[in-house]
Amino acid sequence: MQFGSLKLHGNILLAPMADVTNLPFRLLCKKYGAALVYTEMVDADGLIYHSRKTISRIVSCQEERPLGIQLSGSSAEGLNLAARLVEEQHNPDLIDINFGCPARHIVKKGCGAAMMNNPQLMADIVGQVSDAVSVPVTAKLRVYDNVDRTLKVVRMLEDAGASAITVHARTQHQNYAHKADWDVIGAVREELSIPVIANGDIVDEVTAQTVFEQTHCDGIMIGRAAIGNPYIFRRIGHYLETGEFLRPQDVNEQLDDFFEYMELAGKYDMLDYAGVKLNAKWFTRGLEGGRLLRTKINAARDIDEVIGIMGGLIS
Ligand SMILES: Cc1cc2nc3c(=O)[nH]c(=O)nc-3n(C[C@H](O)[C@H](O)[C@H](O)COP(=O)(O)O)c2cc1C
Structure with a gap:
């Protein structure tokens, strides 16, 4: 095109x-x-x-x-x-x-x-x-x-x-x-x-x-x-x-994308608390127990706490 x-x-x-x-x-x-x-x-x-x-x-x-x-x-x-x-x-x-x-x-x-x-x-x-x-x-x-x-x-x-x-x-x-x-x-x-x-x-x-x-x-x-x-x-x-469907990403693959986002945001000096929280919620959409997870992310007091919550999901 x-x-x-x-x-x-x-x-x-x-x-x-x-x-x-x-x-x-x-x-x-x-x-x-x-x-x-x-x-x-x-x-x-x-x-x-x-x-x-x-x-x-x-x-x-x-x-x-x-x-x-x-x-x-x-x-x-x-x-x-x-x-x-x-x-x-x-x-x-x-x-x-x-x-x-x-x-x-x-x-x-x-x-x-x-x-x-x-x-x-x-x-x-x-x-x-x-x-x-x-x-x-x-x-x-x-x-x-x-x-x-x-x-x-x-x-x-x-x-x-x-x-x-x-x-x-x-x-x-x-x-x-x-x-x-x-x-x-x-x-x-x-x-x-x-x-x-x-x-x-x-x-x-x-x-x-x-x-x-x-x-x-x-x-x-x-x-x-x-x-x-x-x-x-x-x-x-x-x-x-x-014409073929790829299988959906699993939890770990979704989290890999989130952590790659974080790494890039750090590299380009774009890490801000509100943006990280939003992305954490977006990148975990569709996961089991999503509502509880979002409540936890909302309550996180800083970026490190969000990272801790997300890291805890990796299996
Ligand atoms: C959060 C959000 C922000 C948007 N910001 C813009 C924007 O800056 N410029 C623009 O042209 N459209 C903006 N849009 C509209 C989208 O580009 C798109 O036209 C619209 O969401 C329809 O596409 P979709 O059904 O794939 O979401 C925004 C949409 C959303 C949901």
């Missing part, structure tokens, strides 16, 4: 997720076969005003490449400037623009899904950012209630210079209780000539294959199902290639 000048070796991508897709987690997903990983959304203004917190979201390394940096912002000028800064200082393989985040604090600033009320602005942003940087520029958006409107807007983005489009097949106002409408993704695939990435409710081997068959999309993007479960990329990749 090719996004502009960027050739990808595979078609299963890791979704950008705030507070989840940091460098250690992206490296694990890459190890298990994610063809492209993205940072969480990075605020354009934060970059322009050198916010330390914002910049910490783009810590990267060579082994995780190719890397997409996702930007969110509310104006073409701001995103244009932020994209140039990001390209100069962080050298990403592509820049993605977030047109889909429905979180209230993001929409209130005119960013994320708020942009979908102004398709001309979306197209201007994609056009200006594509002109300003040399790497491919892609866009990730949700769908409209009306399929024709969705098709009109994605066509505007392609015409403006987008190298690929990711469609999260829910509207801004549908939360995760609604099932993603993969048929819309199929319609987008028919409308455009650039690659179309399907996103929403791809959770295992079968849903992955169904989405490919139903939409003829070029690639799939996995979000929540990868949290605490980077191995999902290997499972899905293996199934799509061979």
Whole structure:
């Protein structure tokens, strides 16, 4: 699959997720076969005003490449400037623009899904950012209630210079209780000539294959199902290639992944108490006695205590 000048070796991508897709987690997903990983959304203004917190979201390394940096912002000028800064200082393989985040604090600033009320602005942003940087520029958006409107807007983005489009097949106002409408993704695939990435409710081997068959999309993007479960990329990749299911990871293998996450987080100076606790809970999802385990992890007073609890699970 090719996004502009960027050739990808595979078609299963890791979704950008705030507070989840940091460098250690992206490296694990890459190890298990994610063809492209993205940072969480990075605020354009934060970059322009050198916010330390914002910049910490783009810590990267060579082994995780190719890397997409996702930007969110509310104006073409701001995103244009932020994209140039990001390209100069962080050298990403592509820049993605977030047109889909429905979180209230993001929409209130005119960013994320708020942009979908102004398709001309979306197209201007994609056009200006594509002109300003040399790497491919892609866009990730949700769908409209009306399929024709969705098709009109994605066509505007392609015409403006987008190298690929990711469609999260829910509207801004549908939360995760609604099932993603993969048929819309199929319609987008028919409308455009650039690659179309399907996103929403791809959770295992079968849903992955169904989405490919139903939409003829070029690639799939996995979000929540990868949290605490980077191995999902290997499972899905293996199934799509061979038609065979790999056995699920056992407890020790899940714990190995958690400890590898910890090692990488230590290496890149990204160990923080809240993040470690969250990841400990995520990486033990589905284990027997999970509820008691989570209560223990919640009560842990420091990182060492979390490590002790996790180490005690190894058999
Ligand atoms: C915790 C969390 C954080 C997210 N943060 C972002 C983000 O920073 N940028 C973005 O484009 N989408 C974000 N999303 C949306 C996901 O990228 C994805 O579109 C959505 O979860 C649907 O895919 P899924 O059904 O595979 O989870 C986030 C989702 C979750 C659950």
